[in-house]
Amino acid sequence: MSKITIDTDTSRATPAPKPGKRMTVPKIRARKGDPEAEPLVMLTAYTMRQAQLLDAHCDMLLVGDSLGNVIYGLDSTVPVTIEMMINHGAAVVRGSWHAQVTVDMPFGSYEESKEVAFRNASRILKETGASAVKLEGGEAMAETIHFLNARGIPVIGHVGLTPQAINLLGSYRARGRDEAEAAKVLADARAVAEAGAFALVIEGVMEEIADEITESVDIPTIGIGASAKCDGQVLVTEDMLGLFERVPRFVKRYHDLAGEMSDAVERYAAEVRSRSFPTDEQTYRPKG
Numbered sequence: 001m002s003k004i005t006i007d008t009d010t011s012r013a014t015p016a017p018k019p020g021k022r023m024t025v026p027k028i029r030a031r032k033g034d035p036e037a038e039p040l041v042m043l044t045a046y047t048m049r050q051a052q053l054l055d056a057h058c059d060m061l062l063v064g065d066s067l068g069n070v071i072y073g074l075d076s077t078v079p080v081t082i083e084m085m086i087n088h089g090a091a092v093v094r095g096s097w098h099a100q101v102t103v104d105m106p107f108g109s110y111e112e113s114k115e116v117a118f119r120n121a122s123r124i125l126k127e128t129g130a131s132a133v134k135l136e137g138g139e140a141m142a143e144t145i146h147f148l149n150a151r152g153i154p155v156i157g158h159v160g161l162t163p164q165a166i167n168l169l170g171s172y173r174a175r176g177r178d179e180a181e182a183a184k185v186l187a188d189a190r191a192v193a194e195a196g197a198f199a200l201v202i203e204g205v206m207e208e209i210a211d212e213i214t215e216s217v218d219i220p221t222i223g224i225g226a227s228a229k230c231d232g233q234v235l236v237t238e239d240m241l242g243l244f245e246r247v248p249r250f251v252k253r254y255h256d257l258a259g260e261m262s263d264a265v266e267r268y269a270a271e272v273r274s275r276s277f278p279t280d281e282q283t284y285r286p287k288g
């Protein structure tokens with residue numbers, strides 16, 4: 001039997017925190033005007049340890065309301081609560097020191113009025129330590145985005161496929177397939193940018209619409225199922241690591257973590273059943 005060695009050197013995964021070096025909203029905003037700038041790298045994070053492992057490699061971490069699907073086993077993001085977002089947001093901020101952290105505003109926490117949106121967004125920033133919020137919607141949310149931004153809350157917009165509207169949309173298929181839908185997505189993107197959002201997530205739209213948006217707004221666009229020409233890309237971490245079973249077509253799988261976890265657990269279960277775990281090494285006994 002081959003001896004398994006566990007790498008206990010955590011320095012690669014968790015470099016020492018560098019106080020004061022965290023990526024800021026203005027620096028992200030400024031990427032748009034810089035022709036030399038590399039695309040923005042964003043991934044979702046829901047836990048402290050996940051944030052630690054992603055932080056050094058990412059410009060931005062998103063505490064996505066996709067945690068409803070991925071962590072809580074819900075079949076949409078509609079039931080996600082502000083308490084869930086705050087608990088996971090605070091954990092992610094504790095596990096990161098380099099990346100800028102944005103927290104998704106959950107369905108029902110911002111649509112009613114700009115005042116309700118400010119109350120909930122300010123609570124999210126106060127109780128998590130994150131530096132921005134993201135909310136779904138275009139023209140209908142422009143006033144709210146302006147209101148938050150004018151009062152010190154940086155906002156990322158999210159247009160195209162907006163999963164919180166699943167009950168209205170009926171499916172998660174890509175948007176902008178016909179002329180009218182394409183024009184609406186473009187108008188939404190422009191409204192969000194003009195309202196003062198510092199970045200814009202474009203999800204699940206035809207490539208040419210994403211390209212037209214990226215060319216016509218003055219803030220960085222972050223694509224997910226959008227276009228390689230966006231100013232950045234985002235994916236759900238569990239999807240790209242192969243931890244989540246049903247993934248959209250726009251996901252590239254960089255690993256099979258589910259397979260590796262299953263293999264490790266299978267070996268543990270077999271060793272418990274055969275009494276080959278624990279051994280002397282894992283057992284406390286009086287010395288001598």
Ligand SMILES: Nc1nc(=O)c2c([nH]1)NC[C@@H]1CN(c3ccc(C(=O)N[C@@H](CCC(=O)O)C(=O)O)cc3)CN21
Binds near residue numbers: 065077244
């Ligand atoms: N794990 C996970 N990854 C995500 O990207 C994600 C979430 N959860 N939860 C919130 C939303 C929901 N999103 C989704 C969910 C499903 C599809 C999907 O199944 N798309 C199909 C086409 C669907 C259809 O035609 O009806 C595809 O093949 O891409 C796309 C985006 C994106 N977001």
Ligand SMILES: CC(C)C(=O)C(=O)O
Binds near residue numbers: 044062067104158224
């Ligand atoms: C997929 C990204 C953009 C998101 O909104 C989420 O993870 O909730």
Ligand SMILES: [Mg+2]
Binds near residue numbers: 064065066104
């Ligand atoms: Mg989301």
